[in-house]
Structures are given as structure tokens and as C-alpha cells.
Amino acid sequence: MNVLLISPNTLTVPYPVYPIGLDYVAGAIAAEHQVRIADMQTLSRDGLSALIDDFAPEVIGLSIRNIDNTEGADPLSFLAEYRQLVAWLRQRSPAVIVCGGSGFTIMPDQVLAMLEADYGIVGEGERLAQLIEALRHDRNPAAIHGVIAAGGSSALPSPWPGAQVRRFQPDAAHIRYYVEQGGMLNLQTKRGCSFNCIYCSYPRIEGRGHRLTEPQEVAATALQLQAAGAKYLFITDSAFNSDIDHSMAVAAALRHAGLAIPWGAFFAPTRLPSDYFAAMAAAGCRHVEFGTESLAAATLKAYRKPFQVEDILAAHRLARSAGLHVCHYLLLGGPGESAATVAETLDGIERLDRSVFFFFIGIRIYPGTELFDLALAEGKLDGSRNMLEPVFYDPDTIDRATIESMVEDRARTRANWVIGSGGSRVAATVRTMHRRGFTGPLWEYLAR
Ligand code: B12
Numbered sequence: 304m305n306v307l308l309i310s311p312n313t314l315t316v317p318y319p320v321y322p323i324g325l326d327y328v329a330g331a332i333a334a335e336h337q338v339r340i341a342d343m344q345t346l347s348r349d350g351l352s353a354l355i356d357d358f359a360p361e362v363i364g365l366s367i368r369n370i371d372n373t374e375g376a377d378p379l380s381f382l383a384e385y386r387q388l389v390a391w392l393r394q395r396s397p398a399v400i401v402c403g404g405s406g407f408t409i410m411p412d413q414v415l416a417m418l419e420a421d422y423g424i425v426g427e428g429e430r431l432a433q434l435i436e437a438l439r440h441d442r443n444p445a446a447i448h449g450v451i452a453a454g455g456s457s458a459l460p461s462p463w464p465g466a467q468v469r470r471f472q473p474d475a476a477h478i479r480y481y482v483e484q485g486g487m488l489n490l491q492t493k494r495g496c497s498f499n500c501i502y503c504s505y506p507r508i509e510g511r512g513h514r515l516t517e518p519q520e521v522a523a524t525a526l527q528l529q530a531a532g533a534k535y536l537f538i539t540d541s542a543f544n545s546d547i548d549h550s551m552a553v554a555a556a557l558r559h560a561g562l563a564i565p566w567g568a569f570f571a572p573t574r575l576p577s578d579y580f581a582a583m584a585a586a587g588c589r590h591v592e593f594g595t596e597s598l599a600a601a602t603l604k605a606y607r608k609p610f611q612v613e614d615i616l617a618a619h620r621l622a623r624s625a626g627l628h629v630c631h632y633l634l635l636g637g638p639g640e641s642a643a644t645v646a647e648t649l650d651g652i653e654r655l656d657r658s659v660f661f662f663f664i665g666i667r668i669y670p671g672t673e674l675f676d677l678a679l680a681e682g683k684l685d686g687s688r689n690m691l692e693p694v695f696y697d698p699d700t701i702d703r704a705t706i707e708s709m710v711e712d713r714a715r716t717r718a719n720w721v722i723g724s725g726g727s728r729v730a731a732t733v734r735t736m737h738r739r740g741f742t743g744p745l746w747e748y749l750a751r
């Protein structure tokens with residue numbers, strides 16, 4: 304069959320991100336089917352229309368990475384735009400339309416109903432191969448584990464048990480865009496996060512158990528991306544160090560393979576071996592993005608973070624002394640947050656030298672998380688509420704506006720304190736620098 308995979312994500316905040324998920328979906332079906340990828344970051348509607356006329360897809364896959372921007376202070380939803388795209392596709396093509404992706408997986412039934420697509424695949428898109436087989440043989444796709452049909456509903460499937468094959472095509476039309484705009488391509492070294500932070504949707508999207516890619520295979524893919532012109536790699540793992548041994552083995556493999564370009568990743572500031580970040584730096588790591596969330600002991604405990612304040616300080620010191628650029632993401636306004644814990648976090652930040660801080664104020668409540676259950680139990684959420692409209696947790700003792708003004712009071716004089724992802728102003732600066740040849744995420748230029 305002819306299968307067209309579309310990434311409709313045109314968000315450029317904080318920068319355009321390479322749609323790596325579609326490489327894996329393509330990898331699962333390319334042996335049997337003709338596959339093309341249309342990245343709307345690089346293609347106009349006219350271009351898409353011409354592609355549809357030329358390729359005549361029988362199945363169209365839509366990658367729904369973001370449903371919204373999760374920024375309490377500056378909320379943006381993308382679903383109306385995607386719904387319009389599905390209607391537009393229907394006018395041009397009789398293809399069966401299938402949705403999937405990380406954002407989709409958070410609320411599959413609701414997103415499918417809103418977009419009016421035919422089917423959705425919850426979790427890993429590798430199951431598209433089975434769905435296409437069912438269509439080919441006139442069987443019911445909704446009988447497949449993890450597949451939902453319009454009007455149906457589905458429980459979260461078990462993780463994909465088969466191979467994860469990435470199909471990266473260096474000559475595909477969209478690759479040049481990312482190579483020229485900051486040079487960043489993406490790399491995945493494992494799926495899953497074994498930690499249990501109460502608000503987090505990542506284990507739901509990727510599973511709780513780790514599924515590791517062989518370090519040599521990761522290194523071979525990294526070299527392939529480098530050969531295609533990548534000047535920087537972003538490791539998309541939920542937390543690169545959630546399996547310390549594997550992350551060390553990947554770093555060693557990248558070093559032995561002679562990877563010449565720098566890379567960055569998300570890390571949890573857990574207790575780490577003293578040579579950990581030196582090993583990362585030796586393998587080409589340049590940026591460490593810590594999912595720190597708070598520097599107040601009570602808040603870390605309430606969020607069930609797998610580390611304590613001393614661990615954050617120690618991980619920060621190790622990364623800094625290995626010469627790495629460091630940023631910390633902060634997530635304020637969860638259960639138990641108060642003026643005192645916010646002040647503790649803001650004071651704690653002063654102890655983290657030469658860093659950038661991204662503040663997310665208000666925690667988006669996702670179904671399937673402990674925070675969702677807690678908000679229900681506390682009477683802060685009505686069980687029948689449509690969660691597609693972002694709902695943020697309201698702590699008992701402080702409101703989001705107060706937290707925001709506490710952060711803004713100090714952020715005003717500090718260029719390295721960024722509220723949210725920085726919005727369009729920061730994105731515009733990044734875009735200009737990427738056009739001038741700077742590579743990578745670039746937040747290090749804000750570090751103080
Ligand atoms: C890495 C990451 C980032 C990095 C990206 C860096 C980079 N160079 O790519 C940074 C920090 C920059 C970032 C930014 C943002 N992110 Co982010 N990010 C992630 C993360 C951790 C991994 C995404 C990823 O690449 N995964 C690896 C690939 C291989 O997996 P995948 O895309 O999910 O694809 C698989 C399946 O989903 C499925 N699939 C994918 N497409 C399709 C299509 C079809 C047809 C099918 C059937 C299946 C399918 O199959 C694939 C293979 O199994 C996810 C959380 C997570 N663990 O998923 C959040 C996540 C995607 N981000 C999210 C958000 C909100 C954002 C921001 C909007 C935040 C902000 N305000 O700035 C921005 C948006 C950036 C942009 N321009 O789009 C949300 C989206 C959910 C939502 N609420 O909408 C997520 C899910 C986190 C969360 N809050 O739960 N992000």
C-alpha cells in the first residue's frame with residue numbers, strides 16, 4: 304500500500320523539532336509498503352496537495368506530537384488546526400486516516416473524536432504494520448491491541464514487543480531543513496522511564512520498563528545522522544540517565560565510534576557516579592537539561608521525584624566541573640506548594656552557578672497519572688470534565704498568579720530565568736542565530 308506519514312507540527316518554540324517518531328513508524332512498514340514522509344514544518348498546503356496527487360496514498364498517518372504547549376501562563380492548543388487538516392485531507396484523498404504520537408497517546412479517545420480520523424494507535428506506532436494488514440485483508444483494525452476506531456475507546460496497550468527499526472533517509476526532503484536550521488537531528492537510545500513522578504505522562508507514553516537499544520546500534524545511527532549533515536544530536540529519551548549503566552555504555556560507544564558532533568539530553572539530577580558527567584563530556588555531550596522541578600524538599604517528596612536537594616546540587620556540580628552547559632527545568636504549583644516552598648526553590652536556585660532556568664508554572668493534569676487521581680480525590684477535578692482543555696492543578700495554599708509574580712519579581716533582573724520555554728521572543732532569537740550558523744539548542748548564551 305502507499306502510506307503517507309504527515310507530521311503536522313509547525314511549532315517553532317523553542318525551535319522546530321525533527322519528527323523522529325515517523326522514522327520509527329516508517330521503519331515498521333517500509334519493507335512491505337511504499338512510504339513517504341510529509342513534514343509540515345517544511346511543506347506548504349499546496350506542496351502537500353501536490354504530493355497527495357502524485358503519490359495517491361491509501362493510508363495517511365498523522366503524527367500528533369503536541370496537543371497543546373502545557374504552558375499555564377501562555378496556553379496554546381493545536382487540535383483545532385489538526386481537525387481542520389483532517390477535513391482538508393478528506394476533500395483530497397479517500398485514504399484511511401490513522402492518528403498516533405505522544406500527544407495523541409495521552410488522551411487517545413478524546414483526540415480521535417475531536418479530529419474525526421478513522422483510527423488511532425495508542426502508544427508505539429510500530430503497530431501500524433498490523434493495522435495496514437487488517438485493512439488489506441478486510442479484518443477489523445480495532446480488534447488489534449492498541450488500536451481504536453472512531454467512537455471507540457481503548458485501554459493503554461502493553462509496550463510494543465517487537466523490533467524498533469528506525470528508517471532514516473538522508474536524502475528525504477525535510478532533512479535539509481533541520482540540517483540548515485541549527486543542524487539538530489534526534490537520536491533515541493531507549494524507551495521508557497522507570498521513575499514514578501506523580502504528574503508525569505512519559506511512562507504512559509513510552510512504558511515504565513526500559514527497553515534499551517544496543518549501544519553499538521545507537522552509535523551507528525549517530526554516525527549516520529552525522530554523515531547526513533547533523534551538527535548536533537538531541538537524545539530524546541525521557542531521562543537519559545534513568546538507566547545509568549546503559550547511558551554510560553552508550554557514551555562509551557559514541558566515543559569509540561569517533562562521533563565528532565556534540566549532543567545533549569534530559570537528565571534526572573539523581574545520585575550519580577563521580578565520573579559520570581566527565582564520561583558524558585568525553586563522549587561529546589555538551590548540554591545537560593536537568594528535570595529538577597523544585598528545590599524544596601517537601602515539594603520534591605510530594606512530586607515523588609527520585610532525588611533530593613543535595614542530589615541536585617551534587618549533579619549540578621559534577622556537570623559543571625565536567626565543563627558542560629547546564630539548564631534546569633522547574634515545575635511550580637503542584638500538591639503542597641506554598642509561598643514558603645516557592646521561596647525555598649527560588650533561594651535554592653541561587654546556589655546553582657552558570658545555569659539557565661526554565662520555569663513552568665502550573666502543572667497540567669494528565670489522565671492516567673497519580674496527580675489526576677489526587678485532584679479527583681481532593682474534589683479539584685470533576686471526573687466528567689473534558690481534559691483536552693488544559694486543566695492545571697490548584698494547590699491549596701497558593702495560586703498560580705502569586706507564584707508567577709514571585710518568579711517574575713526575581714526573573715526581571717536575570718536573563719537566565721526564563722518563564723516557560725521563552726515564547727516567540729526566545730524562539731525568534733534562536734531562529735536568527737540558527738540562520739547565522741549557530742547550532743544546537745543555544746540556551747547556553749543566557750547562562751549567568
Ligand atoms: C524530547 C522532548 C522534547 C525536546 C525536543 C528536542 C528535539 N530536538 O526533538 C524539547 C525540550 C525541545 C521539547 C519541547 C517541547 N515539548 Co516535548 N517532549 C519530548 C519527549 C521527552 C520525547 C519526544 C520524542 O522525540 N520521543 C521519541 C520518539 C521516537 O517517540 P514519539 O515521537 O512518541 O513516536 C512514537 C509514538 O508516539 C508513535 N507515533 C509517533 N508519530 C506517529 C504517527 C502515527 C501515524 C502513528 C500510528 C504513531 C506515531 O510511534 C513512534 C514510535 O513508537 C516527549 C515526552 C515523551 N516521552 O514522549 C515530550 C512531549 C512530546 N513534549 C511535549 C510538549 C508539550 C513540548 C512543548 C510544546 C513544550 C514547550 N512549551 O516548549 C515543546 C514543543 C516543541 C516543538 N517545536 O514541537 C508534550 C506533548 C503533549 C502535549 N501536552 O501536547 C510531551 C508528550 C511531554 C508531556 N508534557 O507529556 N520536547
Ligand code: SF4
Nearest residue numbers: 496498500503505541
Ligand atoms: S524522571 Fe522525568 S520522565 Fe521519568 S517519571 Fe519523572 S518526570 Fe517523568
